[in-house]
Amino acid sequence: MNLEALKFPIGKFQFDPDVSNEQVQQWINTIASFPEKIEAITKPLSTEQLNWRYRPEGWSIKQVIHHLADSHMNALIRIKLALTENAPVIRPYEESLWAQLNDGLNNDIGASVKIIDGVHEKWAFLLNHLIDQDWNKMYFHPQHQRLFSVKEGLGIYDWHCNHHFAHIQQALDTQGSFGSTE
Numbered sequence: 001m002n003l004e005a006l007k008f009p010i011g012k013f014q015f016d017p018d019v020s021n022e023q024v025q026q027w028i029n030t031i032a033s034f035p036e037k038i039e040a041i042t043k044p045l046s047t048e049q050l051n052w053r054y055r056p057e058g059w060s061i062k063q064v065i066h067h068l069a070d071s072h073m074n075a076l077i078r079i080k081l082a083l084t085e086n087a088p089v090i091r092p093y094e095e096s097l098w099a100q101l102n103d104g105l106n107n108d109i110g111a112s113v114k115i116i117d118g119v120h121e122k123w124a125f126l127l128n129h130l131i132d133q134d135w136n137k138m139y140f141h142p143q144h145q146r147l148f149s150v151k152e153g154l155g156i157y158d159w160h161c162n163h164h165f166a167h168i169q170q171a172l173d174t175q176g177s178f179g180s181t182e
Contacts, residue, residue: 006055009166013159015152024135024151027158032124034161035117038065041168047107053178054171059099060181061171064164066104067095069112069119075157076123082139082150083130089140105181127154 042050042065050062059067074093081088098104103111135151148156171178 003055006058006170008163009170010159010162013156013163015155017152019151019155024154027154028124028127030158030161031120031127031154034165035113035120037165038068038116039113041165041172042109042113048176048180048182049172050107050109051180051182052171052174052176053180054167054174056178058167058178061168062107062109063099063104063181064167064171065109065116066106066112067099068161068164069115070098070104071095071160072116072119072123072157075153075160076119076126078139079123079126079150079153082137082153083134087138087140087147089142092141092143107182 042061045061050065051060053060054064070093074090078090081090130150135149137150138147139150139153140147
């Protein structure tokens with residue numbers, strides 16, 4: 001498998017602005033069900049397995065879990081800012097540096113799994129109660145130098161859930177052959 005396929009096992013995100021309401025509901029369902037998938041795949045893992053990388057020079061499973069908690073907290077805040085302000089500028093962060101902080105390297109993923117569970121419950125509730133005009137509200141991302149709609153943001157995080165779940169599965173399937181963070 002080539003490095004690009006290891007980095008993007010489900011491909012890169014592509015947004016269709018004419019996305020159907022059914023597709024949006026599927027994305028909301030991903031947000032709602034993701035914590036169960038994360039808990040099911042990580043609960044039986046040993047510390048050794050949590051430290052397996054999903055690709056050479058990539059993050060370990062534990063770093064992916066800690067990243068998901070960090071990223072999805074930020075995503076919920078970005079959506080709430082877009083819903084309550086006029087095209088706010090969101091604050092990007094250096095996710096690769098966050099993954100190297102001591103909480104990103106912690107072998108105990110319990111707190112991050114709890115964060116994912118709570119954030120996703122709150123996020124899904126919010127999304128299920130939006131009105132039509134809310135989906136087109138925008139936020140500005142300075143790294144990309146463009147506006148994103150709430151709808152596109154949801155699509156991105158549906159992809160993000162599946163993308164990183166595939167990374168976890170990839171690390172497990174390769175049984176640590178890409179190395180470990182321990």
